[in-house]
Amino acid sequence: MAFCLPRFTIFGRNLMMNKDIYAMRDHGINFSNLTKMELSTPRSIYLALILNFIFSLAFCQQKASKEAPFEGSTFSIKSKGSYTFTISKPCYPFRGQKNSIVRLIPQVEGLTGARSATTNNIQVRLAEDADVLIALPITQKPLQADAQLLADSALTISGLQPYCIYNVHYKKGAQTIDCGSNGFIAGIIKPNQNLQHINGHKPDGRQWRPYTTDGLTDGKRLFEILGGPTDPVINQDMTGTEGIQGGFEGGTCVKVNGVYHLFPTERAGQIGVGPEYDRVRTRIGHWESPDAIHWKRVGTIFQASGVYAIAEEDNPMNDRRAAIWSYNAVFNKAEDRWYGYYLTYTVDKNIRPNHSFGRIWCTKSQTKGFAGIGGPYNDGQLIMEPGLDSQPWEGRQGVASFYPFPVKDGWLGFYAGAFPFSTWADYPKNSHNGWFIGLASSKSMDGPWKRLDTTINPVKSINPQFVENPLVYQLDNGTYIAVFDGGPDDNGHHFVNMMGYSLSKDGLHWSEARYIPLHTKLKQWWVTMRTPLCLIPEGNNIYTILFAAINGKRFHPIGMVKVKMDTQVLGELLKDLPQ
Numbered sequence: 001m002a003f004c005l006p007r008f009t010i011f012g013r014n015l016m017m018n019k020d021i022y023a024m025r026d027h028g029i030n031f032s033n034l035t036k037m038e039l040s041t042p043r044s045i046y047l048a049l050i051l052n053f054i055f056s057l058a059f060c061q062q063k064a065s066k067e068a069p070f071e072g073s074t075f076s077i078k079s080k081g082s083y084t085f086t087i088s089k090p091c092y093p094f095r096g097q098k099n100s101i102v103r104l105i106p107q108v109e110g111l112t113g114a115r116s117a118t119t120n121n122i123q124v125r126l127a128e129d130a131d132v133l134i135a136l137p138i139t140q141k142p143l144q145a146d147a148q149l150l151a152d153s154a155l156t157i158s159g160l161q162p163y164c165i166y167n168v169h170y171k172k173g174a175q176t177i178d179c180g181s182n183g184f185i186a187g188i189i190k191p192n193q194n195l196q197h198i199n200g201h202k203p204d205g206r207q208w209r210p211y212t213t214d215g216l217t218d219g220k221r222l223f224e225i226l227g228g229p230t231d232p233v234i235n236q237d238m239t240g241t242e243g244i245q246g247g248f249e250g251g252t253c254v255k256v257n258g259v260y261h262l263f264p265t266e267r268a269g270q271i272g273v274g275p276e277y278d279r280v281r282t283r284i285g286h287w288e289s290p291d292a293i294h295w296k297r298v299g300t301i302f303q304a305s306g307v308y309a310i311a312e313e314d315n316p317m318n319d320r321r322a323a324i325w326s327y328n329a330v331f332n333k334a335e336d337r338w339y340g341y342y343l344t345y346t347v348d349k350n351i352r353p354n355h356s357f358g359r360i361w362c363t364k365s366q367t368k369g370f371a372g373i374g375g376p377y378n379d380g381q382l383i384m385e386p387g388l389d390s391q392p393w394e395g396r397q398g399v400a401s402f403y404p405f406p407v408k409d410g411w412l413g414f415y416a417g418a419f420p421f422s423t424w425a426d427y428p429k430n431s432h433n434g435w436f437i438g439l440a441s442s443k444s445m446d447g448p449w450k451r452l453d454t455t456i457n458p459v460k461s462i463n464p465q466f467v468e469n470p471l472v473y474q475l476d477n478g479t480y481i482a483v484f485d486g487g488p489d490d491n492g493h494h495f496v497n498m499m500g501y502s503l504s505k506d507g508l509h510w511s512e513a514r515y516i517p518l519h520t521k522l523k524q525w526w527v528t529m530r531t532p533l534c535l536i537p538e539g540n541n542i543y544t545i546l547f548a549a550i551n552g553k554r555f556h557p558i559g560m561v562k563v564k565m566d567t568q569v570l571g572e573l574l575k576d577l578p579q
Contacts, residue, residue: 067106070189074127078174081118087111090213090517093135093157093184098210098217102489103156105200108133108165111187115179122177122185131167131195134179135186143178144168151198155186158208167195207494209465214501214514222501222514222570223563225521226542232525232557233293233546240287240297245269246278247556248548250326250401250469253292253534255544256370262287262546263301263327263340264533264558270306275554279355280347281306284327286374292536292544292560301327301377302342309348313428314357314386322347323355326401326469329373332445338365338373339445340380341402341413351429353397353419360384360402360415362446383447384415384440391438391451393458395420396431402440405472405480407507410443414470414482415451417458435466435487439508462502463487463513466495469531472507479574480504483545485531486515499532499547503570509578522561527552541565 077084085091087108090100095117111133116122124132133150134142138161147166155163165186170177179185215221234241234248241247246267253262266285269278284301302324309318323345332339340363345355363380365372384399394400398417405412415438419431426432438457440449451457459467466487473481482502487495498515518529526549533546542564550556 069110070107070133070187070193072111073130073188073190075112075130075188076125077114077122078125079116079119079121079123082114082116082122084112084114087113087186088520090216092213092217096218098212099157099159099205100210100213100217101155102158102205102208103202105151105154105165105198105202107151107198108154108187111189113184113186114188115184120178120180120183122179123174124177124185124188125174126170126172126188128172129170129191130172130188131169131191131193132175132177132188133186134166134168134177134183135163136166136180136183138162138164140180140182142166142168142183143180148195149197150195151200153202154198154200156202156208157205159210160205162202162204209463209494211463211496212512212514213496213498214516216517217514220569220572222566222573223516223543224566225516225518226562226564228522228559228561229293230523230525232549232551233289233560234287234295235557236553236555238295240285240295241555243268243271244555245271245273246275246554248558249556250531250548251284251533252328252471253536253546254329254331254373255536256373258290260289260292260536260544261329261373262289262295262533262558263329264548265325265327267556276354277306278554280304280308280323282323282325284324284342292546298374301340301375302379304344307347309346309356312348312351314346318346318357320344320346320357320359325355328401328403328471330404330445331370332364334444335364336368338370339363340365340377341383341404342380343399343401345397351396352431355400356396356428357386358398358400359386360399381447383449389451391417391454391457392421392424392426393417393434393436393438395434396428401469403471404442404445405474405507410441411445412507413440413442413449414438414459414472415440416468416470418468435468436460437462437467437470437484456508459510461512462510463500466493467500467513470502471532471535473535475570477570478505479570480507481535482510483532483535484513486513486529488528488530488550490528497529499529499545503573503577505574505577511573511577516563518561522559525549525551525557526559530556533558538562541567 147168150167151165153162154165244266248264251264266283267278283303286299287295289295304324307319307322321344325343327342344359346357361380362383363377394417396419400416402415418435420434436458439452442449468485470482470484486498486500489497496515500513500515503511528550530548536544
């Protein structure tokens, strides 16, 4: 537990210079609050320190006790059509619907909730006298006359208005609880707990688009999460990370003859320069591992210049390789060599986003065969860039990322765009929010690559708001599966904060995204989930996934998880896909 000690000043000077205060801070004491005390003697200073520490400790303990989870009471469901679920995020209180809890007050986390799929009433048997917590939309009042409002804006449920929680006291034994048409039981707790009124201040769920979480929304779980390391497999201060200020984001990993080869975007930045430059001065690294856990950096594939643009428009005077991202390695069987598709940006300090006018390049290993994965590689050929055939949804940032895959009559490739223009009249400054993908086609991996028309692009069937850095794999039965970044839930963005996947029979028509809740089985060391870097088959329907994520620090690490695919569920999901 971190203690909270108010900071105070003496005659306007901060007492933080005292070495004892530094010692307290180093042991987890938080000096974020500020009070002023005018003291004149060292003895009174130390007395004030002691008193403030005691009072602050008591305050923090009181605050912690108010936010401690309620203690649940034992109960059983007696009515047909009723079901239980654990109050967590995400959880789906409305069976068969995609509305999920994405924010909740800490007091109810982990409690057992209940709802009826057929009526408003839930018949329960209580093992003791208990308080039943009823969750209702903010515009709906409970039917029980003795209901007490316990928490305003206690739950954020995607697609719905805020939910409040009421408590109603019931006696031991059989009880019928009416939750109304839109309500549910948010927990049944032991009596005589601290039920002071709470204002949860949870935001309106209509800011989140409802989504499907694998295994939680509809009971269909394509991927069983087997587990993985409890900490990142590549993190700050590990050998090989020297000179990387901001960690990793995007790229790909492949397995060749039992060895994993990882090509991440290294947010190198520069020592002494702020984190905003980590996204500018980037490089593509090459790492190897025998087990996807223990990694060794073996080289640099590309290094960006990090030079800012001199013009706001897409001017040839700008350095168009100022930032380099998203290196995707794909083996070309026809040419018997590795191809690497990667992204370069113009970087402007003054325009949102500062990554602009993306260009896709294709480089080829000069060594043939699978063993050529390590290169050497040259800069390669430019295969896609902003131009007269660009589409407004590609926006200021497009073309952003590229991943090709074989189909019946040649090749398709997912390419990305972001910060779209409504019309070309918005070019180049008036961009909007949106992270989209589209499809391009070619007869071969070498191109030329042609954008599909706007009856196809952007591909919004997966998610109409956010899909980033998709990687595409073809399963043994011919089905295509794309794994991708599902979008962050931070900085005003209301996305799912999980990696996602989509299925296709032909590579052209894609299913609605389903998201993998790694945090329900894997220790959650991350704050923001970002990009999957691979879906590598290991046999027996087991796959390795490496992923980049943010843990609240400047350095963004890489994690690893093993999952197992349920082929029966795959068959069920494919039934709904177009041919």
